[in-house]
Amino acid sequence: MIATIRMLAYGVSANFIDEYLRIGETTAIKSFKKFVKVVVSFFSEEYLRSPNNNDIARLLVVGQHREFPRMLGSIDCMHWKWKNCPSKWKGQYISHTRDPTIILEIVASYDLWIWHAFFGLPRSHNDINVLEQSSVFYELAEGCAAPVNYSINGNDYSMGYYLGNGIYPSWATFIRTIPAPQDRKRQHFASAQEVARKDVERAFGVLQARFAIMSGPARFFHLESLKDIMMACIILHNMIVEDEQHTYLGANDFDYDQIDDNGPEPVSHNPTCNLMQFIESHNSIRDRGIHSQLQADLVEHLWQLQGQL
Template structure:
């Protein structure tokens, strides 16, 4: 345990643990693999889950006070360098940094809790490719997500949304900033959106600061081991967030101990969504008209809320 925690938190190599805890290199590596596998197996269901109905209500209330009605979290991707990538795979995993990397997609909230993690795609992909392959919007497309009804500037919306940067597509479930805003209203909206979207960037920074193994190059050869390591770091990160939640915005207004509801209704043979309904939800998620209308309503709402001052 001591050797494994030191390797995760300080990126200590396996052979250096012999000088501190008198454990050989091979034993330290084996301990690391068994530790991360056990953490994901035991605690993954609780700390890598989707938000429950209580969580969604809390997140929506906090974001409403920040001016973003119906906003749940922020989404973005991070590249983790792979030092020991096999030579036959280097071209496939080399991306914009000209070195092999593996992509991690996360969804993080205002308190830096990571609600969604998708890891394993080669670094040659971009955020759009990762989004097409991840399951971040699967519950919404399958009709299993809890309902979310809100009104902005007289327009009614029934689907929550996430904040994203400019590379993401113009979908109804994503709200992006304005690259070159003109006018006070659009400039104010861009500033508010970019400020709120920094939650996911802060989550990346805190995760890398707490577990330096994620910040430095990965030294293992098997992608499966790297996946267990990154998920273990996220689980431990969420454990720390849970323990320190009383320090975050509005945490004193919620009872975190009462959380017995399930994240989403599980899929069974009796409640498999109809294929046409699935296609309809899919088109609702990718509706560009709703995206433009929602962005325009948020511009006016944020300006009326505190932009005039």
């Protein structure tokens, strides 16, 4: 256990701790692999879960307080260098850089809890390719996600949204910044969006600081082992966040009664059986018209709040 934790926290190789702990290199590696597999097996259901009703209620209240009504978090990708990538795979794991890397996509909230993690695609993919293969919107498309009904600037919406950078598509479930804002309204919106979206960047930084194995090059040869290591680090990170949640901004400072409705309705865990309903949900997620309207309403909403200060 001590050898495994040291390898995760300090990013050292197995032969670095053989004399310190009197454990052979082979034994340390074997224990390390078993540890991460057990962590993923036993704790994934709780610490890699999608937001439940209580989680969504809290996220929505915090989003309202931060001037982005019904915001569920921020989404982005990072790359983990793969030192021992097999030679036959290097072509697909290298793009404009010289080193092969593996992509991690996460959704993080204000308290740095990671609600979604998708890992394993090669560097040759960009964020959009990763999004097309990830499961971030599976529950929403299948009708299993809790409804998020709200109104902004007189217009009604039925889905929450994530804050993303400029590469993400103009979908109803994403709010991006405005690249070159021309007036004060849009400049204020762009500034507020970029500030709130730093949550996911902070989550990446804290995750790498806590587990130095992620900030250095991956030394294992098998992709499955790297997936177990990544997911185990995220689970342990969420455990720490849960234990220290009282220290994060907004942990105890928000009044849940400020939501106008009665909170999210119960989640239906029965997937949509009707193909037409699935296609309709899928198209609603990718609706560019709703995206443009929501972004315009948020620009007006933030500007009105600015005028009240």
